[in-house]
Amino acid sequence: MKLVLLRHGQSEWNKLNLFTGWKDVDLSEKGVEEAKSAGRKLKEAGIEFDIAYTSYLKRAIKTLNIALEEMDSLYIETVKTWRLNERHYGALQGLNKKETAEKYGDEQVHIWRRSFDIAPPLMDKDDENSAHRDKKYRDFPQDVIPDGESLKLTLERTLPFFMDEIGPSLIAGKNVLVAAHGNSLRSITKYIENISDEEITSVEIATGEPIVYTLDENLKIIKKEIL
Numbered sequence: 001m002k003l004v005l006l007r008h009g010q011s012e013w014n015k016l017n018l019f020t021g022w023k024d025v026d027l028s029e030k031g032v033e034e035a036k037s038a039g040r041k042l043k044e045a046g047i048e049f050d051i052a053y054t055s056y057l058k059r060a061i062k063t064l065n066i067a068l069e070e071m072d073s074l075y076i077e078t079v080k081t082w083r084l085n086e087r088h089y090g091a092l093q094g095l096n097k098k099e100t101a102e103k104y105g106d107e108q109v110h111i112w113r114r115s116f117d118i119a120p121p122l123m124d125k126d127d128e129n130s131a132h133r134d135k136k137y138r139d140f141p142q143d144v145i146p147d148g149e150s151l152k153l154t155l156e157r158t159l160p161f162f163m164d165e166i167g168p169s170l171i172a173g174k175n176v177l178v179a180a181h182g183n184s185l186r187s188i189t190k191y192i193e194n195i196s197d198e199e200i201t202s203v204e205i206a207t208g209e210p211i212v213y214t215l216d217e218n219l220k221i222i223k224k225e226i227l
């Protein structure tokens with residue numbers, strides 16, 4: 001069966017090089033085009049999906065819907081989960097490179113860039129952008145919803161969803177499409193390709209380029225191709 005990973009196209013804040021995290025920004029024009037192009041590639045590859053998974057963030061949801069529309073597959077079951085959200089960048093959300101370096105110093109930024117288990121400064125729970133004040137997450141236990149995540153924490157809250165939901169769908173023989181974000185897709189990639197904690201920080205998943213895994217019943221890779 002097929003597992004296809006698709007990182008959402010460029011967002012309005014990617015264009016400005018701002019830390020985005022859980023900020024629910026829209027796709028840019030370019031991002032919409034990337035999603036259409038990904039959908040066309042998947043259609044040409046002739047993959048028929050049985051189920052799709054995405055995050056609670058519109059840049060991933062719209063990427064999925066645009067791609068499914070290109071494949072004339074908008075009818076398939078789609079599951080949305082916060083566990084596929086991008087890494088939460090805490091108080092860095094909305095900052096650009098200059099502001100980050102000014103506020104925290106180049107040295108600190110340098111440490112953060114390569115860290116696996118260091119979280120950014122946390123966002124205040126009463127910040128207007130806090131997930132605790134966002135209706136999307138109102139039904140979740142408030143101690144589960146993050147205010148800032150290390151890469152390790154992101155991987156640790158995404159992987160259980162893969163184990164409990166996506167894996168069983170694959171083992172049931174379904175073709176699965178996951179439209180999500182750089183760090184949440186790293187979690188799946190890390191598991192499927194058995195990548196170490198050190199190496200995963202340098203794995204970059206390109207936007208809008210479907211990664212197609214053909215897996216056996218033990219979720220072992222038979223073939224991997226990037227469309």
Ligand SMILES: CC(=O)Oc1ccccc1S(=O)(=O)Nc1cc2c(c(O)c1O)C(=O)c1ccccc1C2=O
Pocket residue numbers: 017018019092095096097098100109112113119120
């Ligand atoms: C390419 C680029 O301009 O990245 C930005 C964007 C916004 C702020 C800082 C930068 S940067 O040039 O310092 N590079 C840059 C900076 C950072 C990161 C990163 O992956 C990165 O590429 C992180 O993962 C990261 C993770 C957690 C806290 C801080 C950072 C961080 O400060």
